[in-house]
Amino acid sequence: MTRPTTEKRRSLIHHADFRRLWTGDALGQLGAQLTGFAIPVFAVQTLHATEWQMGLLGAAEFSAFLLLGLPAGAWVDRMRKRDVLIWADILRALVLGAVVVTALAGAASMPLLIGAALIIGVCTLFFDVAHQSYVPGLVGLDHIVEGNSKLASTQSVAQAVAPALGGILLRVITAPWLMAVTVVTYLTSAFWVGRIRQREELPDKSLRRGLWVEVGEGLGFVVRQPLLRRMVACTSLSNLAGNIGFAVFTIYVLRTLGLSEAVLGLVVSAGAIGGILGAIVAEPVTRFVGEGRIIPVTAFLFAPAYAFIPLAASLAAPPAVVLISAMGVSTFIIVLYNVAQVSFRQRLCPPALLGRMNASVRFIVWGVIPIGSLLGGWFGTQFGVIPTLWIAAAGSVVAALPVLISPLLTMRDLPVPVHE
Numbered sequence: 001m002t003r004p005t006t007e008k009r010r011s012l013i014h015h016a017d018f019r020r021l022w023t024g025d026a027l028g029q030l031g032a033q034l035t036g037f038a039i040p041v042f043a044v045q046t047l048h049a050t051e052w053q054m055g056l057l058g059a060a061e062f063s064a065f066l067l068l069g070l071p072a073g074a075w076v077d078r079m080r081k082r083d084v085l086i087w088a089d090i091l092r093a094l095v096l097g098a099v100v101v102t103a104l105a106g107a108a109s110m111p112l113l114i115g116a117a118l119i120i121g122v123c124t125l126f127f128d129v130a131h132q133s134y135v136p137g138l139v140g141l142d143h144i145v146e147g148n149s150k151l152a153s154t155q156s157v158a159q160a161v162a163p164a165l166g167g168i169l170l171r172v173i174t175a176p177w178l179m180a181v182t183v184v185t186y187l188t189s190a191f192w193v194g195r196i197r198q199r200e201e202l203p204d205k206s207l208r209r210g211l212w213v214e215v216g217e218g219l220g221f222v223v224r225q226p227l228l229r230r231m232v233a234c235t236s237l238s239n240l241a242g243n244i245g246f247a248v249f250t251i252y253v254l255r256t257l258g259l260s261e262a263v264l265g266l267v268v269s270a271g272a273i274g275g276i277l278g279a280i281v282a283e284p285v286t287r288f289v290g291e292g293r294i295i296p297v298t299a300f301l302f303a304p305a306y307a308f309i310p311l312a313a314s315l316a317a318p319p320a321v322v323l324i325s326a327m328g329v330s331t332f333i334i335v336l337y338n339v340a341q342v343s344f345r346q347r348l349c350p351p352a353l354l355g356r357m358n359a360s361v362r363f364i365v366w367g368v369i370p371i372g373s374l375l376g377g378w379f380g381t382q383f384g385v386i387p388t389l390w391i392a393a394a395g396s397v398v399a400a401l402p403v404l405i406s407p408l409l410t411m412r413d414l415p416v417p418v419h420e
Helices: 004-011 016-046 052-068 068-077 081-104 110-139 139-169 175-194 209-223 224-246 248-255 260-287 294-311 319-348 353-368 369-384 383-406
Strands: none
Touching: 016 052, 016 081, 016 110, 016 139, 016 175, 016 260, 052 068, 052 139, 052 248, 052 260, 052 353, 052 369, 068 110, 068 209, 081 110, 081 175, 110 353, 110 369, 139 260, 139 383, 209 224, 209 353, 224 294, 224 319, 224 353, 224 369, 224 383, 248 260, 248 319, 248 383, 260 294, 260 319, 260 353, 294 383, 319 353, 369 383
């Protein structure tokens, strides 16, 4: 009678298929972070991109979540999620490889980068929807928080290592060669995910309804759940505000503050250490604060941490030190928030609806990102870089309101549904 309990509590380190997913995810995250660092630097320093062009680049990267976010979930629910992950990695490698070849030939341009970002964004949309929908079925509901914490820690490690490594490498190699590394990591990621042995059974085709009927089921589930609806509103507004600032962040660091590419990499990497710490302590902190209360608390604390980014230009302390501190604390807070809310919605949703639910959430919370990027580019052009960052900070305050003014603030435990 005690054996099931022992198995239930066994760490996912002993889960062979999760280890394969974790390895593939780690490689993909490292490559994505290297690319995410190299492309903006390449655009600003080599192609001399303007604030508006950087806004367009950021918008292109996430436009798929706005344009295809809803039907993507229904499509993913009709496919084997492992296959979606593999093909998304392969296609991203091919597109990025074409960018590398063009850049090495001296034909790089902002339209080329924006077009590539559009295609890679579509692949990323399908990868992310399939990824979050795949984890519960792979590891079981009892290990969702542990699985999400481990995957979040991988992302944070990649965020910490890749920009610093990229900043150092850009002293000896060009940005296109740095992007070429990502091509290899995407392909290696596909290889490891392909080694997962657990076989998924495709849903019975006879049970399918029309595409938009199924889309409506996923969106309806999100809208009808009161607590989930508030979390989604908070995340959406936060992403909108954050990407207003992110659109001009590279210009802010390299031009306004006059820091080098290496220092930019160090700032981003050192800041991401807070994310690693957040992933490591997510479970004990959530237990201590309460899985309901942790969501409004972290949402409230994010805004003052973010405000130190524009303050770096005016404080007496060295700008790099201020940025490192601000990004470290804000990333720590973001990871705590994300682990709590993602685990809740995975546990809340019936397994057959996971893809559509995750796609609906992505549509709402990531669909605003291209809008934020465009607004950031426009604000930066009209008012300047630092005022744009302050607009983003003010938006973060507004974003916290849906969960602050809610029952979550007094809830220690979140409801646990029973699925048949």
